[in-house]
Amino acid sequence: DGWLQRTADGELQAGPHSLLALAGEYGTPLYVYSREAIEATWQRFAQALAGRDARICYAVKANSNLAILALFAHLGAGFDVVSGGELARVMAAGGDPAKVVFSGVGKSADEIRQALTAGIGCFNVESLPELERLNQIAGELHLKAPVSLRINPDVDAATHPYISTGLKENKFGIPHSQALAAYRQAAALPHLAIRGIDCHIGSQITETAPFLAALDKVLALVDQLEAAGIAMHHLDLGGGLGIRYDEETPPLPETLMQALFDRLDQWRPGRVPQVMFEFGRALIGNAGLLLTCLEYLKDNEGHHFAVVDAAMNDLMRPSLYQAWHRIEVVNPGDAPVVTADVVGPVCESGDWLGKRRTLALPDDAVLAILSAGAYGATMASNYNTRPRPAEVLLDGRHVRVIRERETVADLMRHERRLKI
Ligand code: LLP
Numbered sequence: 001d002g003w004l005q006r007t008a009d010g011e012l013q014a015g016p017h018s019l020l021a022l023a024g025e026y027g028t029p030l031y032v033y034s035r036e037a038i039e040a041t042w043q044r045f046a047q048a049l050a051g052r053d054a055r056i057c058y059a060v061k062a063n064s065n066l067a068i069l070a071l072f073a074h075l076g077a078g079f080d081v082v083s084g085g086e087l088a089r090v091m092a093a094g095g096d097p098a099k100v101v102f103s104g105v106g107k108s109a110d111e112i113r114q115a116l117t118a119g120i121g122c123f124n125v126e127s128l129p130e131l132e133r134l135n136q137i138a139g140e141l142h143l144k145a146p147v148s149l150r151i152n153p154d155v156d157a158a159t160h161p162y163i164s165t166g167l168k169e170n171k172f173g174i175p176h177s178q179a180l181a182a183y184r185q186a187a188a189l190p191h192l193a194i195r196g197i198d199c200h201i202g203s204q205i206t207e208t209a210p211f212l213a214a215l216d217k218v219l220a221l222v223d224q225l226e227a228a229g230i231a232m233h234h235l236d237l238g239g240g241l242g243i244r245y246d247e248e249t250p251p252l253p254e255t256l257m258q259a260l261f262d263r264l265d266q267w268r269p270g271r272v273p274q275v276m277f278e279f280g281r282a283l284i285g286n287a288g289l290l291l292t293c294l295e296y297l298k299d300n301e302g303h304h305f306a307v308v309d310a311a312m313n314d315l316m317r318p319s320l321y322q323a324w325h326r327i328e329v330v331n332p333g334d335a336p337v338v339t340a341d342v343v344g345p346v347c348e349s350g351d352w353l354g355k356r357r358t359l360a361l362p363d364d365a366v367l368a369i370l371s372a373g374a375y376g377a378t379m380a381s382n383y384n385t386r387p388r389p390a391e392v393l394l395d396g397r398h399v400r401v402i403r404e405r406e407t408v409a410d411l412m413r414h415e416r417r418l419k420i
Helices: 019-026 035-048 066-075 084-092 109-118 128-140 176-188 209-227 253-267 281-287 317-321 408-412
Strands: 004-006 012-014 030-034 054-059 078-081 100-102 122-125 145-152 192-198 234-236 274-277 288-300 303-308 327-329 337-343 352-360 366-369 390-395 398-403
Touching: 012 019, 019 030, 019 288, 019 366, 019 390, 019 398, 030 035, 030 281, 035 066, 035 253, 035 281, 035 390, 054 281, 066 078, 066 084, 066 390, 066 398, 078 084, 084 100, 084 109, 100 109, 109 128, 122 128, 122 192, 122 234, 128 145, 128 176, 128 192, 145 176, 145 209, 176 192, 176 209, 192 209, 209 253, 253 274, 281 288, 303 352, 317 352, 327 352, 352 366
Parallel strands: 030 390, 054 078, 054 274, 078 100, 100 122, 122 145, 145 192, 192 234, 234 274, 303 337
Antiparallel strands: 004 012, 030 288, 288 303, 288 366, 327 366, 337 352, 390 398
């Protein structure tokens, strides 16, 4: 969040941009992203990987706005997609399909056809039936499908259970114990070309150890596979690196990369295959915030509520995961400080953005909910017939509207009123 500062009179600003003025001009709730912050983070990863045969495939689900995808494409990223829709976005944004990997447990026949026709770089296959389906469709199209198998390494990412994916009880991947047999089956299918191996153990991981544990499992498997005559062109180590929302201290990109590449270099000095990553949150999470206005300050027998105009439908993470996002008042002035739950207008008790926050709240307060660049806008819904927020990208001195605010007419567009 280094792109935010307070002015001498205490107002929160984003470089040359007044957040208060943005809220006034574009309305609230409003997602605000910083191009500079995105690029600075990207450069850190790029520097950590300099001189390596490595690629980052940005996980589109974190933030799939076309302008954001175009920015990552411009920076040289590949993309990790999990649906035909995400692939269409990458193509519309000018991304290179050859640098796309397609993950997910439920790829439909149509999505597989779309991705094969587009010429994506690799399918991260998550089950034996998916291998069969992919082989069949590739045969029909007279193509060879590039595949890697997503292995479930059965390591604990020590994160929230809803976003932990590398344990056997999770639906993801092929169990480590079945991997060799699955690769043998893939090698025997005529319309598949084995490219690599893949794993992803979860999200918002704040330690290096789980990444190393998963890597060790992957490397042991690669040794077995190569002994069985199945060569690996790449190792996809997934995403999952966490960010700082509160007091977390996730490893820096360079620290994590150093640890992983040290291990890889020990394993096969000078002969490490291409390494891929699928980071989402770590690339954009801290580069975005959600602006919202105070509507009412309520006092229910001493329990204070700051009712704001953003809600769980705009930013779902607090309701869904009890996630903590820092909340800053943009224009505290000399308003009195209260301890209040910051809640939205949606008719659910679970509609809160922050609990027991101590904030100086003038009547016309504008609040910034920080670290909302990842899994914010992409998870927004229209519950309570609330149009989704506009999104702007701060680009030097410019403010670019990268998504217009939805209208209620937009929301009703696909519905039919029958003659009753
Ligand atoms: N690759 C695969 C196969 C994934 O499933 C995911 C995320 C990623 C990469 C990117 O993970 P990241 O680097 O962003 O941690 N909605 C949740 C996060 C769900 C993540 C799902 N998979 C949240 O708001 O915390």
